[in-house]
Amino acid sequence: MTATKINDLPTVYDAKATEEDIYKFWEEGGYFKANAKSKKPAYSIVIPPPNVTGVLHMGHALDETLQDILIRYHRMSGYETLWVPGTDHAGLATQNVVEKNLAKEGLSRYDLGREKFIEKTWEWTNKHKGAILDQCKRLGASFDRSRERFTFDKGCSDAVKEVFVRLYEKGLIYKGKYIVNWCPRCNSAISDVETEYATEQGHMWEISYALKGESGAIIVATTRPETMFGDVAIAVHPSDHKYSELIGKTVIIPLSGREIPIIADEYVDKNFGTGAVKITPAHDPNDFEVGKRHNLKPIWVIDTEGKMKACGEVPQQFHGLDRYEAREKIVGLLSYENFLLRTREHEHNVGKCQRCGTTIEPLLSEQWFVKMEPLAREAIKAVKDGRIKFIPDRWEKNYLGWMENIRDWCISRQIWWGHQIPAYYHKVTGEMVVAKENPDPENYVQDTDCLDTWFSSGLWPFSTMGWPDTDSDDFKKFYPTSTLVTGFDIIFFWVARMITMGLEFTGKAPFSTVFIHGLIRDEKGQKMSKSKGNTIDPVKIIDKYGCDALRFTMTSLCTYGGQDIKMSEERFEYGRNFANKIWNASRFVLMNLDGVDDKDIDFDKLTIADKWILDKLNKTAKEVNENIKDFRIGEVAHILYDFFWNSYCDWYVEIAKIQLQDGSLKLNTQRVLKYVLDMALRMLHPIMPHITERVWQLIPKTSGDAIIVSDFPVYSDTFDFPKEAQEMELVFETITSLRNIRQSFNISPAVKCDIEIRAALKEKVVFEAIEAYIKRLARVENISYADGSAPVPPKSASAVVSASKIVIPLADLIDLDAETARQQKKLDKLLSEKKSLEGRINNPKFVANAPQELIQQTKTRIAEIEIQEKNITDLIKSLNS
RNA sequence: GGGCGUUUAGCUCAGUUGGUAGAGCGCCUCCCUUACAAGGAGGAUGUCGGGAGUUCGAGCCUCUCAACGCCCACCA
Numbered sequence: 001m002t003a004t005k006i007n008d009l010p011t012v013y014d015a016k017a018t019e020e021d022i023y024k025f026w027e028e029g030g031y032f033k034a035n036a037k038s039k040k041p042a043y044s045i046v047i048p049p050p051n052v053t054g055v056l057h058m059g060h061a062l063d064e065t066l067q068d069i070l071i072r073y074h075r076m077s078g079y080e081t082l083w084v085p086g087t088d089h090a091g092l093a094t095q096n097v098v099e100k101n102l103a104k105e106g107l108s109r110y111d112l113g114r115e116k117f118i119e120k121t122w123e124w125t126n127k128h129k130g131a132i133l134d135q136c137k138r139l140g141a142s143f144d145r146s147r148e149r150f151t152f153d154k155g156c157s158d159a160v161k162e163v164f165v166r167l168y169e170k171g172l173i174y175k176g177k178y179i180v181n182w183c184p185r186c187n188s189a190i191s192d193v194e195t196e197y198a199t200e201q202g203h204m205w206e207i208s209y210a211l212k213g214e215s216g217a218i219i220v221a222t223t224r225p226e227t228m229f230g231d232v233a234i235a236v237h238p239s240d241h242k243y244s245e246l247i248g249k250t251v252i253i254p255l256s257g258r259e260i261p262i263i264a265d266e267y268v269d270k271n272f273g274t275g276a277v278k279i280t281p282a283h284d285p286n287d288f289e290v291g292k293r294h295n296l297k298p299i300w301v302i303d304t305e306g307k308m309k310a311c312g313e314v315p316q317q318f319h320g321l322d323r324y325e326a327r328e329k330i331v332g333l334l335s336y337e338n339f340l341l342r343t344r345e346h347e348h349n350v351g352k353c354q355r356c357g358t359t360i361e362p363l364l365s366e367q368w369f370v371k372m373e374p375l376a377r378e379a380i381k382a383v384k385d386g387r388i389k390f391i392p393d394r395w396e397k398n399y400l401g402w403m404e405n406i407r408d409w410c411i412s413r414q415i416w417w418g419h420q421i422p423a424y425y426h427k428v429t430g431e432m433v434v435a436k437e438n439p440d441p442e443n444y445v446q447d448t449d450c451l452d453t454w455f456s457s458g459l460w461p462f463s464t465m466g467w468p469d470t471d472s473d474d475f476k477k478f479y480p481t482s483t484l485v486t487g488f489d490i491i492f493f494w495v496a497r498m499i500t501m502g503l504e505f506t507g508k509a510p511f512s513t514v515f516i517h518g519l520i521r522d523e524k525g526q527k528m529s530k531s532k533g534n535t536i537d538p539v540k541i542i543d544k545y546g547c548d549a550l551r552f553t554m555t556s557l558c559t560y561g562g563q564d565i566k567m568s569e570e571r572f573e574y575g576r577n578f579a580n581k582i583w584n585a586s587r588f589v590l591m592n593l594d595g596v597d598d599k600d601i602d603f604d605k606l607t608i609a610d611k612w613i614l615d616k617l618n619k620t621a622k623e624v625n626e627n628i629k630d631f632r633i634g635e636v637a638h639i640l641y642d643f644f645w646n647s648y649c650d651w652y653v654e655i656a657k658i659q660l661q662d663g664s665l666k667l668n669t670q671r672v673l674k675y676v677l678d679m680a681l682r683m684l685h686p687i688m689p690h691i692t693e694r695v696w697q698l699i700p701k702t703s704g705d706a707i708i709v710s711d712f713p714v715y716s717d718t719f720d721f722p723k724e725a726q727e728m729e730l731v732f733e734t735i736t737s738l739r740n741i742r743q744s745f746n747i748s749p750a751v752k753c754d755i756e757i758r759a760a761l762k763e764k765v766v767f768e769a770i771e772a773y774i775k776r777l778a779r780v781e782n783i784s785y786a787d788g789s790a791p792v793p794p795k796s797a798s799a800v801v802s803a804s805k806i807v808i809p810l811a812d813l814i815d816l817d818a819e820t821a822r823q824q825k826k827l828d829k830l831l832s833e834k835k836s837l838e839g840r841i842n843n844p845k846f847v848a849n850a851p852q853e854l855i856q857q858t859k860t861r862i863a864e865i866e867i868q869e870k871n872i873t874d875l876i877k878s879l880n881s
Numbered sequence: 882g883g884g885c886g887u888u889u890a891g892c893u894c895a896g897u898u899g900g901u902a903g904a905g906c907g908c909c910u911c912c913c914u915u916a917c918a919a920g921g922a923g924g925a926u927g928u929c930g931g932g933a934g935u936u937c938g939a940g941c942c943u944c945u946c947a948a949c950g951c952c953c954a955c956c957a
Contacts, residue, residue, distance in 0.1 A: 011917065197955075204957085222957060235957095272956045279957095286957075349955060394885065398952070401884070405953085488952090523893085525950080556905085559895070563886080564951090566893065574905060577919045588916030630897080638895075638904075653916080736923085743923050749912055779914080 006590045006698065013583035015546025015576075019690045023137060026693075031075075031708050032142045034082035036473035043079035044478040045071060046461050047143065048486045048494065049151060051090035052125050053097050056135035058520040058528060058567060059487060061538040064139050065551045066517060066558070066633060067485045071142055072686035073628050074482075076712035082478045084464045085133050085143035089125065089152035091418035091453040092186055092355055098124050098417070114416050114448075121417050125152075138539060140547050140689045142708070147474070149464045151456040152419070159463035160419045160456050161436040163505060168434040172371045173411075175423075175432075179285040180410050182363035183353040184306030188414040189367050190353060191452060192407060193492045195360055197349040204346035205331060206274060208339050209234060209251040212259055218243070218251055219341060221273030223348055224283075225334065226327040229256050229314045230301035233279040235290055238264035240275055254339040255315055255330065265290050282364040298364050304414075306361055323361070368412035368421060368449065375500040376406040382499060387509045391631045392562050395488060395516050402492055409497075411452045418450030458497030461510035470506075484511040487519050488562070515631050516562050523568040541572055548688035549575030555687050556637035560630075578641060579691050582684070585649045586695040589673045592660055596670040598701035605668040607659060609773065611721035612728035613652040616643065617676050622715035624683050637687060644680050651732065652676070658776045678702060679713045731770045738778035754782040 026032060034044075045067050050060055067083060075081040098121045099109055109117045129150060136143070149156065167173040180189040205225050208217040218234055231253055236243040247264045267290055268277050281291030281298035291298055303309050308326045310319040318326050334340040351360035380403050382388050383396055390396040412421060424433045424444040433439050438446060456463070465479045466472030480502070486495065495514055502510030521527055522534040529535065541550050553575035557565045606614070620643040627635045652673075659669040678699060685692040685707050696707035704710045738755070747753060771783055 012919075269956050277957045284957080398885075401953070560897075573919070580919050581917065584917035591916075632897080634895080739922060743911065749914065749922075
């Protein structure tokens with residue numbers, strides 16, 4: 001970094017002018033590169049690969065920031081860290097984008113043909129692949145770009161084929177005809193988790209099916225009359241007395257004339273609708289099951305585009321009509337011909353395609369599935385036995401609930417962009433071979449379907465590490481990964497699949513912790529989406545407020561419970577103001593470091609204020625480490641904000657101004673100022689990387705070449721000064737009281753006044769020790785003391801002001817009795833806790849049965865209490881002496 | 882139908898084993914005190930959703946009611 005004159009630094013932190021240079025400095029310095037041969041313990045994260053079609057949004061910004069914080073923290077804490085970046089080929093999403101572009105030229109993918117289309121899509125992909133990761137650089141992401149991966153690159157493709165073939169050979173992948181969720185717009189099957197349900201106001205039509213050969217009819221309630229031509233039976237409940245005589249009889253489908261039986265099946269709810277259900281196995285999952293039980297052959301009446309089929313069962317006038325248009329016409333005709341008995345308003349849930357919102361058509365078709373139950377067993381165990389931990393743990397229940405009721409995963413998609421299914425069919429015999437490569441391209445053709453995008457992302461933690469080559473350096477060093485950071489919205493899509501696949505193919509859980517954070521919402525709590533126009537562009541925020549401001553604000557809003565975050569632009573002022581505070585406090589310290597050396601702090605020369613700030617810093621380091629390890633990242637932000645602003649800036653720096661003027665204290669004060677700044681910056685670095693690096697480079701005589709690889713501060717008992725820390729709190733209380741009194745008497749801050757403290761003379765000594773601080777920080781010229789035997793008036797208004805002299809009863813400055821009482825109470829509480837802990841530890845039953853860890857904890861706590869006990873006792877003594 | 886979450890200061894929200902309620906913003910008063918007005922000093926503000934219980938003591942634990950939100954299931 002270039003040397004900079006401290007006095008030339010701007011008084012307002014200029015994020016824009018800083019961040020790019022700093023990022024370049026890290027990148028060129030190779031600080032992000034992981035070394036697989038390192039002897040240090042490994043800490044690794046794989047990025048949830050954003051879609052190549054994606055544009056960076058607030059959700060990414062949060063997710064990437066949290067990962068970067070963990071990576072940077074561990075990098076500074078002695079780990080060999082690897083953060084793998086990459087993108088997802090996003091099958092359908094990408095295909096849709098490219099198709100849209102083609103449509104502008106008046107072309108469809110069918111005009112190009114499969115091969116050309118894929119070529120085009122690769123072209124598009126290669127052009128856009130880096131974009132979103134480049135945007136992540138603006139976030140300060142310290143990922144190892146040399147290891148960037150793509151879910152459709154050679155390595156991932158090889159892994160996909162390997163996994164598919166192995167699962168097939170194990171009987172865990174099968175092909176079959178089942179009802180799937182079909183999106184008529186995407187023209188593809190989608191999986192259960194890709195189907196979202198929305199409540200819609202619809203109708204329930206009651207239709208009369210006439211009995212064959214006798215008078216009478218059975219009345220059936222349906223929401224989907226257009227499927228009636230696919231009916232293969234009418235079902236009633238076996239114990240339904242209304243219909244018991246009709247079971248086994250035949251009815252005639254209105255408008256079509258086809259004959260179908262009345263059957264009995266437990267599936268029917270006697271109390272819903274009319275108690276009689278039409279059975280359409282080709283277009284309803286429940287009906288499909290009923291049909292199977294009764295050996296009824298399904299009849300397709302709606303095609304893959306959602307149009308009525310031109311088949312014998314469907315009356316000609318409906319052929320080719322869209323399903324909704326057909327519904328309307330059929331209802332009209334039923335009504336006209338008196339088959340329609342009743343129409344009711346009916347609210348029901350309708351499945352929608354997660355990607356395009358089109359209403360799903362349940363369709364019987366031939367698809368590939370993964371048999372999940374055997375895979376889920378281990379995935380459940382891994383979470384139950386603690387190999388994988390969810391943070392917050394309530395997501396564990398959510399995950400287990402889903403896993404325990406797992407259904408087979410439909411993995412085939414009728415699209416072109418994606419991993420083509422490695423199954424090959426003999427051109428003549430149709431014989432199928434599942435293999436990594438085509439056994440004989442002359443005679444075999446590959447299955448035309450592609451795999452669900454999540455199939456390849458499910459392998460991400462190990463496909464990025466070189467698997468199936470389990471001997472690769474990265475795999476050996478960095479797999480399994482450490483933490484997975486993501487939003488709860490993709491637990492089923494992605495997290496669950498990674499866990500099952502990871503366990504099945506590597507025998508290990510792909511990560512030990514799943515850190516789930518909330519979703520970013522707009523200020524009204526609504527989901528951000530482009531169509532609603534309520535998005536906030538993180539890049540714009542970075543331009544305006546700075547990356548560190550964005551990161552700090554977001555981080556501070558993360559709660560341990562992982563609540564969703566309501567976001568509005570003004571909130572980033574919080575982080576920006578803090579960055580500015582860091583900048584200016586640093587500037588002040590740097591400007592006052594002339595003549596400082598690289599020696600350690602001289603403990604013999606520490607003032608009470610020095611000891612207080614060092615004690616506070618030390619405690620802060622302890623809390624920060626604990627909270628990061630517990631994933632209480634928001635708490636870390638708050639602790640650091642409070643320490644830096646309220647302790648370091650508001651009190652210590654102000655006190656240092658006094659000490660710097662004292663020749664005998666100057667050098668050591670400089671050392672303390674420098675040391676505390678240095679350590680504070682290090683602790684802030686994971687959250688606010690740029691500004692901390694920038695300032696750190698300006699600190700004279702620091703060892704090490706960059707804060708990014710400096711050691712993260714840890715607690716050390718050599719910096720414990722509990723007595724001084726307590727006493728200093730009295731100083732603050734005194735000064736605050738004085739300021740309060742001054743203001744209540746309208747004494748201008750410009751006026752320095754004298755004060756006379758009336759108190760018992762024995763307390764004089766307490767104040768004499770801190771006179772310098774009081775004089776400066778409460779703007780006092782002289783302090784004198786008078787005996788407290790003078791009448792003690794009531795609080796606050798009791799100070800007497802005359803000729804800029806304030807006479808104040810001590811009780812107004814600081815209530816020593818109350819302080820004593822407070823400390824006594826604290827002490828009592830500690831003692832009672834100690835008593836109960838000792839009772840526990842002295843109980844032989846407890847010692848025999850409790851886990852070793854708990855016993856150790858109890859002992860440690862008792863020791864802790866004893867130390868505090870001593871401190872408080874000392875303090876009470878000094879208060880009363 | 883099942884599960885989860887939320888309800889605390891005007892607003893947005895923290896509050897880790899129960900021990901005298903906190904932050905940021907906003908508001909009021911004063912201040913350009915030579916790091917910072919994106920700042921400094923001082924101040925006001927809450928029967929912690931309602932009710933009941935356990936406890937010496939409950940924002941926190943138990944029960945119950947209410948409102949809002951989310952997830953899963955999917956009765957045609």
